[in-house]
Amino acid sequence: MLEEGPAKAGPAVRRPANGAPTVHDVARHAGVSSMTVSRVLSGAVHVRPELRSRVEASIEALGYRRNENARSIRPGQRTGLIGVAITNIANPYYAEVLLGIEEVAGQSDRRILVGNSGEDSAREAQLIRDFVGRQVEGLVVVPAGGDAAHLTRAARGPIPLVLASRSMPGVEADVVLVDDVAGARAGTLRLLDAGHRRIAFLGNIPSVSTAVRRYEGFRLAHAERGLTPDDALVRMGQQDAAAARTAMTELLDLAQPPTAVFTSNNRNTIGALRALLERAADPPLPLVGFDNFDLSDLVPYPLTIIDHDARELGRTAARLLMARLVDPDAPPRTLAVPTTVLG
Amino acid sequence: MLEEGPAKAGPAVRRPANGAPTVHDVARHAGVSSMTVSRVLSGAVHVRPELRSRVEASIEALGYRRNENARSIRPGQRTGLIGVAITNIANPYYAEVLLGIEEVAGQSDRRILVGNSGEDSAREAQLIRDFVGRQVEGLVVVPAGGDAAHLTRAARGPIPLVLASRSMPGVEADVVLVDDVAGARAGTLRLLDAGHRRIAFLGNIPSVSTAVRRYEGFRLAHAERGLTPDDALVRMGQQDAAAARTAMTELLDLAQPPTAVFTSNNRNTIGALRALLERAADPPLPLVGFDNFDLSDLVPYPLTIIDHDARELGRTAARLLMARLVDPDAPPRTLAVPTTVLG
DNA sequence: TTGTACGCGTTATCAG
């Protein structure tokens, strides 16, 4: 080779259109081979101290950063990427879950790719396809419910999946849930033991597993007292606070209205709260709500909250994923985060 | 070559330890070359329809997903990755900003890498180094304040940067701010024009640009009425609600306490609110707070909020970045999101 | 301890 061409470009340094220096640039600058640079980058084992510091100086001088994408295409190299699909990032509850995931992922220097599914299972599928293409090591998903084809082993390949907050029937994955049944049971018992016999139930759409599980706790508490919930007082399907407010108003307008209210998530709690404050019943109907929210203690209403640590739920999800990366063949686990009754 | 070794592995299909099919697998399965597969993947131009559908069938059959990382190492290929560093993901305000960024990024099929800096400039620097190594196309940062070396052109190379919510002196970047000065001015004028002359100011640490700008609006409103804020009533440096509560309590304990309160962000508002409710002054001190929060309308206190659309701020930041990707040499822009006074 | 050769999965180039 060495065709003595138009030797005018100096050391023939070709920048990859990007301009970023490569291992070869660093090697040339330090007067070593690219392999020595590579070794320095991956821990500096078996490199003469003098060369090592020369390479480090060159890295500094050129502002070199290793290209993690190029690195990751080599067999046996990990991307350090976790894909996270969440139904609604802007819901403070899920933001807290996300923070927990980020925290644990960051501990092993992994980064999270975040997508908002907007409670839309098709969008969720699209996100997961994209994450897979980007070679994420694992997925954490708060499933939107509905179709689950994109969560199956076939669709996502060997990439491990952890479901957070909600489970999905038929999907093989590790799962972190809230202790929904126990929490709902405890909250409901409070109302029953205060003498209430007509308790309204407001909840999410039944395709979301938490809605069903929390109703189960509600029903269970009734059963333990030899009672059955009145179907006329059960409203499921409110996905936002506005719908919950409407549903609550309708319940208050019944010929035989409830004397207390159980809401199974924070949006339903907030919606119900607005309706109840609007009506200003005297005495006010006691409200027990699942999931805490900011300032719940400052709201001028008799409120009991079934609380849990959302950030810890996120952390647990990420920890399950980390464990799964180490041992891909362990049997799937389902963990539950405990609840506390406040107020 | 072709050493007839232990020929027992069949068609010698070596899976890259990962097991995922490659273009070559698809090509073999469809009986074409890998280039034809590649062409089909990138828009199917100049490919005979018959081959095209055969390739598509193979892609489907094998469950092939293009390896975006391998793709991105080729010159001229983009990663479709945006790095986002936020001071506190779990603050509902920034969660909303994040959602806006995700929304706009997703419109061009880009994904966001998210890191939480925890108001720590060193952690922020670390995140940005990582993002650069992952070949992000651009960065959106809510800067923690303090040292800004990692945000300079030198440290991040040619990668464009947009600062969201807060500016950083000496950093060349596009910026999206809230109209802090005008908002704070308008809120303060409300109190002044209601006759208040001793107005407390609670704000963030001064190294965060919004704290300074909002104080400037506060001062400006006073100046316009021929007044000067009383330094004894100004408390800057509260980074969370607990600190704000303490600061507010101290102000109430002054020999000459304030008769009204201006808080320059939502954590200070919430902290002040707790202190004020605790004291139950009669009549209550009117409170004007910058940034809205959930249920602010249900709090039993005379509260005025200087509101703005956080999600729109996030969208704007992402749009600025997208524009910058198209035209890297345009002069930097600073945009402001308008505020509204509620209550 | 250091360097050379090659391959990872993809696509631009150019020949057919």
Added chain:
DNA sequence: CTGATAACGCGTACAA
């Protein structure tokens, strides 16, 4: 319209 070849930036295997 299709395919062979090379190269992107990096790291493993092996040679020196």
